Amino acid sequence: MSIFTLQSVRKDFGIKEILKEASFSLDPMDKVGLIGTNGSGKSTLLKIIAGLEPIDAGQLSINPKTKIVYLPQQPYLDDNNTVLEQVFADSGQQMTLIREYEELSQKLAHNPEDNQLLAQLSSVTQQMDATGAWELETKAKIILSKLGIVDFDAPIGQLSGGYRKRIALAAALLAEPEVLLMDEPTNHLDAMSVEWLQSYLNSYRGAILLITHDRYFLDQVTNRIIEIDRGDLYTYSGNYSYYLEKKALAEESAISTQRKHQGVLRRELEWLKRGPKARSTKQKARIDRIHDMQAKEFKQAQGKVEISTPGRRIGKKVIELDNVSKGYDGRIMVKDFTYEFSPDDRVGIIGGNGVGKSTLMDIITGRIQPDSGNVEIGSTIYIGYFDQHSEDLLEALNQNQRVIDYLKDVAEYVTTADGTLITASQMLERFLFPPTQQYAPIHKLSGGEKRRLFLLQVLMSSPNVLILDEPTNDLDVQTLAVLEEYLEGFNGCVIIVSHDRYFLDRTVDKIFAFESEGNIRQYPGNYSLYIDKKRE
Numbered sequence: 012m013s014i015f016t017l018q019s020v021r022k023d024f025g026i027k028e029i030l031k032e033a034s035f036s037l038d039p040m041d042k043v044g045l046i047g048t049n050g051s052g053k054s055t056l057l058k059i060i061a062g063l064e065p066i067d068a069g070q071l072s073i074n075p076k077t078k079i080v081y082l083p084q085q086p087y088l089d090d091n092n093t094v095l096e097q098v099f100a101d102s103g104q105q106m107t108l109i110r111e112y113e114e115l116s117q118k119l120a121h122n123p124e125d126n127q128l129l130a131q132l133s134s135v136t137q138q139m140d141a142t143g144a145w146e147l148e149t150k151a152k153i154i155l156s157k158l159g160i161v162d163f164d165a166p167i168g169q170l171s172g173g174y175r176k177r178i179a180l181a182a183a184l185l186a187e188p189e190v191l192l193m194d195e196p197t198n199h200l201d202a203m204s205v206e207w208l209q210s211y212l213n214s215y216r217g218a219i220l221l222i223t224h225d226r227y228f229l230d231q232v233t234n235r236i237i238e239i240d241r242g243d244l245y246t247y248s249g250n251y252s253y254y255l256e257k258k259a260l261a262e263e264s265a266i267s268t269q270r271k272h273q274g275v276l277r278r279e280l281e282w283l284k285r286g287p288k289a290r291s292t293k294q295k296a297r298i299d300r301i302h303d304m305q306a307k308e309f310k311q312a313q314g315k316v317e318i319s320t321p322g323r324r325i326g327k328k329v330i331e332l333d334n335v336s337k338g339y340d341g342r343i344m345v346k347d348f349t350y351e352f353s354p355d356d357r358v359g360i361i362g363g364n365g366v367g368k369s370t371l372m373d374i375i376t377g378r379i380q381p382d383s384g385n386v387e388i389g390s391t392i393y394i395g396y397f398d399q400h401s402e403d404l405l406e407a408l409n410q411n412q413r414v415i416d417y418l419k420d421v422a423e424y425v426t427t428a429d430g431t432l433i434t435a436s437q438m439l440e441r442f443l444f445p446p447t448q449q450y451a452p453i454h455k456l457s458g459g460e461k462r463r464l465f466l467l468q469v470l471m472s473s474p475n476v477l478i479l480d481e482p483t484n485d486l487d488v489q490t491l492a493v494l495e496e497y498l499e500g501f502n503g504c505v506i507i508v509s510h511d512r513y514f515l516d517r518t519v520d521k522i523f524a525f526e527s528e529g530n531i532r533q534y535p536g537n538y539s540l541y542i543d544k545k546r547e
Contacts, residue, residue, distance in 0.1 A: 013038050014077055014190055014218055015060065020069035022055060027447060029055050031242035033069070037190065042212070042219045044229045044251060047239035048443050048487045049459030053222045056239070057081060057192045060220070078188040084195050084458060084485065086179035090168030094160060097167055098151050098182045105144040109151075111135050112144075147185070154181045157207045158200065159364055173199030173364060184211065193221040197228055198484050201363045202510050202538075224483045224491060226251055226513040325354045325475040325503050328389035330375055335384035336529070337370055344370045345381070346529030352476075356504045359515045359538060362525025368508045369399065371531075372480050375506070395474025397466055399481035399508070410454035414444060414464060417453060422471045435471075442467050443490075459485045466494070475503035483511040512538050 013036035022030040029052035037043065045053045058064035059071065061081035073079070088097050095113060099106035115132045122128060139145055152163060158177040167175065176199050183191060197205050205228060212219060212232050223229050229236075230251040238245045238254070247254040330352040337345045344367030352358070360368050373379045374386060376396050388394075418435045425433055433441075439449050442463060448456070456464065462485050469477075477498070483491055495517040498505055509515055515522075515538035522534040522541040534541045 014041075015071065015073040017060075018070045018072070020059065020071060021067045022052065022059065022064070023067055027445070028242045030066075030239075030244075033242070033244045035237060035244055035246060037218050037220060039189070039218055040216070041235060042215075042233045043221070043235045043237055044233035045220060045222045045237050045239070046229075046254075046488055048489050049463050049485070050443075050448075050457045051239040051487070052242070053239055053487075054084065054194055054457065057083075057194055057220065057222065060190075061192055077190060078186070079190040079192065080183045080186045080188040081192040082179055082183045082194060082196060084176075084198070085172070086176060088167045088175050088179065090166070092167050093164045094155065094167065094170075094178055095148075095151065095163045097178055098155065098185060101182065101186065105139075105142050105147045108135055108139050108142060108144045109148050112139060112148075151181065151185050154184055157211075158204050177204075180208075187217065189217050191215070191217055191219045191221075193219065193223075195222055195224065195485060197223055197225045197510070199364065200510060202361065202512060203363075205510065205512075224486055224488055225511055226488055226491075229488075323393050323473050323475045323503075324391055326389050326391035327354065328387070329354055329356070329392060329476060329504050330389070331385075331387045332375070333385045333387075335374060335381045335386060337367070337374060337379070337381045338529070339370075343529035345374065345531070347384070348531050349384075350523075350533075352504050352506070354475075354504055356506070356521065357498075357519045358504075358506050358521045358523060359519035360506065360508045360523045360525070361510070361515070361538070361541075366525040367529060368525060369480055372396070372478055372506070372508060376478060392476055393472070393474050394476045394478060395469040395472055397469050397477070397479045397482050399484060411452045413450050414453060414456070415439060415449040417464065418468055418471065421468050422473075425471055425473065438467060438471060459487060462486055463490055466490075470497070476506070477501065477503065478506045480508045481510070482507065483509060483514050 016034075016036040018034050020030055020033040021028070022033075033056070045056065047053050055064055058081075059066055060073075061079060063081070089100065092100060093113075096110060099110050112132070112135050115128055115135060119125065119128050119132065155161070155163065155178070158181055160174065160177055160181070167178070170178070180193075180196055183193070196208065200208065205225065209228055209231050219232070221232070233250050234248075236247040236249070236251060236254040238247070247257055249257075332348055332350050335345055335348045336343070348371070360371065362368050370379070374381050376394055377386070377388075415435055418439060423435055425438065436446070436449055440446070444460075444464070448460075453461065453464075466482070466486070482494070486494075491514060495514065498518050505518065507515065507519060517537075519537055520535070522536065522538060524532050524534060524541065526532055534544055536544075
């Protein structure tokens with residue numbers, strides 16, 4: 012029996028129809044991956060199921076007793092709570108007892124002789140024994156530790172957005188609902204934490220509906236894929252690899268059909284150009300058929316992302332770092348790092364959260380100066396920097412600025428590799444921004460669409476060195492696949508900071524791994540080869 016069912020659900024935000032006649036159901040133990048381009052409605056669908064977004068038409072049927080937990084991309088947390096208090100904030104008796112125990116323990120630390128507090132603590136301890144709350148506290152600390160959080164008493168208000176997302180993820184896992192809705196759960200997790208989460212969800216005894224850009228994760232966790240494409244839902248009864256196989260077969264079939272279709276279309280257009288004077292019912296039907304075929308051809312072309320822009324000329328001298336070191340508050344982030352980047356380098360930079368990866372990127376780009384050592388940039392070098400905080404940069408802009416004007420600030424047009432001139436509007440359309448969105452203000456875009464826009468702006472500046480700091484966060488898998496293809500043909504140096512194992516395997520041939528105390532070690536090959544080497 013299904014946990015919930017959507018029937019003919021419609022949702023429209025005015026600019027475009029997000030869902031039209033959407034129908035699907037979720038069964039117990041289902042693990043479903045939701046995919047589609049940014050702005051296609053993935054997050055909206057999760058919010059609808061969570062009861063946070065109304066529908067315009069159709070029906071959503073959920074058993075009112077079903078426990079659903081929703082993990083948004085940007086969760087709200089109480090800044091006044093500690094980490095443990097936040098994890099235990101939303102649940103029942105066990106968590107209430109744990110909170111009481113933590114509060115009493117803190118009070119007794121200041122008043123150890125207070126008999127009333129001691130009596131209260133004794134009573135709470137007995138209740139915790141009876142309800143098994145001790146095991147829950149232990150489990151909470153294990154989950155937090157696996158997600159890279161070890162200071163359980165840290166105030167939420169002092170933590171970064173990445174840590175806050177991990178705390179919200181821990182709380183969602185600890186709640187063990189019948190339905191777990193997760194929007195980009197792997198964002199801000201390092202590779203080890205992602206692998207742990209992957210294993211945890213594989214043994215999870217509830218239903219899961221998730222959005223993620225991490226294709227290895229998607230492949231390992233899911234048993235069904237639902238794709239949102241221009242408001243329609245398409246279901247594939249298998250994991251991400253199965254989805255790709257079926258899509259490839261469908262595209263091969265579509266190419267064959269399109270060739271036949273285009274042959275018919277050309278013949279029909281020739282007939283139309285001859286301008287028959289008599290417009291019989293039969294001839295009118297032929298004209299209507301042509302218009303219908305043209306509409307189908309346009310619709311088929313709409314859903315593709317294409318990037319084809321040449322880089323600038325690049326000289327032999329690219330970026331040279333000589334014994335570079337940098338530290339903050341007595342902590343060494345980068346220690347005596349020396350390397351000469353070459354024009355065709357494809358380097359992946361990995362390491363745990365907060366070890367210094369972004370610090371190294373900021374040194375390379377000149378945003379910050381090293382404490383010691385030298386950085387030299389070649390005279391022909393133009394760096395395109397896709398910052399992991401790109402959405403913050405967009406938020407700092409005039410949010411009423413139109414999308415197309417934001418892009419035109421960089422370039423009115425670009426020249427492709429074959430010499431074709433492409434306008435900013437055409438580039439936006441290739442990047443899945445239809446004309447209605449191009450003239451809309453930036454604040455109308457989703458978070459993922461803003462990042463896609465910023466990525467396009469970076470690429471349109473025609474760099475010959477690309478630095479991508481966590482580029483996969485909040486981008487859809489379709490855009491990532493095309494970005495990977497673009498990087499294969501990019502004429503220049505590419506430096507990527509990422510926790511995305513699949514993306515690194517597709518794009519780099521050298522790994523710089525941050526190890527202890529700011530040391531950076533070099534490994535030949537992609538991420539999987541690096542892992543194999545570490546396991547030897």
